[in-house]
Amino acid sequence: MTAGVDAPDRRGRTGLHLHGRDLTGNPDVRVRDVEVLACDWYVLRKTTFDFRHRDGHWSRESRETYDRGDGATILLYDPERGTVLLTRQFRLPAYVNGHPDGLLLETAAGLLDGDAPEAAIRREAEEETGRTVGAVQHVFDVFMSPGSVTERLHFYAAPYSAVPGGDPSPASAGVAAEGEDITVVELAFAEALAMTRTGAIADAKTILLLQWAALDGPFSPGSAPSAPSAPSASEAGRS
Structure with a gap:
């Protein structure tokens, strides 16, 4: 057997x-x-x-x-303040393959686990960022590593709002029973996009969504304006 x-x-x-x-x-x-x-x-x-x-x-x-099954990911953005909401968590495969500390900045994501893609990403976004997601936009579906991994990843985007008079997000999130230890990070969109060029953001799904946002999404030319008061990287690291 x-x-x-x-x-x-x-x-x-x-x-x-x-x-x-x-x-x-x-x-x-x-x-x-x-x-x-x-x-x-x-x-x-x-x-x-x-x-x-x-x-x-x-x-x-x-x-x-x-x-490993199929998954979904989502870019949470605030077009008025010109910000995006990302997560930071430890990724062992990246760590053993040369990433300095294995802590990657990423868009919220997770496996479908039998749910429809939109339902799954709503669940994952709430677990990983503490945010309840409203209307979402489907962006595209991508095979991330077709030479060896079967996973198809469903990409989404949705706006989020600042919390009046409070922190933009919880200091940490994730499901502790699943070993998750996630820091929620709010960044100016322009800063996050620049980090894809320097390697400070090295996660493929996050890079794809940030570039989509710049080319065709909420931060593309003629779309929503970016606010000058968006938080800096040092402020984001403390959120």
């Missing part, structure tokens, strides 16, 4: 080796075998397939794919 195949893994799943075997959308790809390499929480598979090249010959290929 193999966990995740013919016996439940710790999330109660079986049949994980069947994923992808019935694909028929591309006649130049024939899936031959799917092997589950790991399913401790997410799923690592090795898929063997035949691939027909443009010159007509077939080759036998194998690829490993990491399946």
Whole structure:
């Protein structure tokens, strides 16, 4: 008996080796075998397939794919004050791959966990920033690392408002039971965009949303004005 195949893994799943075997959308790809390499929480598979090249010959290929489910992310922005609301949290993969401290500035995000993308991002935004999200705008859907990770990320944006007479956001947020320790950071949009150029913001989903906001979104030419009194980076770090 193999966990995740013919016996439940710790999330109660079986049949994980069947994923992808019935694909028929591309006649130049024939899936031959799917092997589950790991399913401790997410799923690592090795898929063997035949691939027909443009010159007509077939080759036998194998690829490993990491399946963590699909996710969603959202840019929270205040067009009147010219600010965005981001999070800062520790990311071990970035830390072990050369990031100085592993603390990344990011847009709020999370896995769908069976919810529709919009419902999921409302949940994640509230958990990670303490904000209840109103009307949201769907921006685009992106495969973030299609060479090895199956995840499709759904991108959203929504306005938020300053808290009258109080801090713009809680000092920390996240679900403690899930090991989350998140600092909420409010930045001037222009400052956040500049940080994508210097590497101070190095998270792909955040860079995509900030660039969208500058080109086609709330901070694009002719859109909402930016306020001159937006907080500085030092002030943002204390929020």
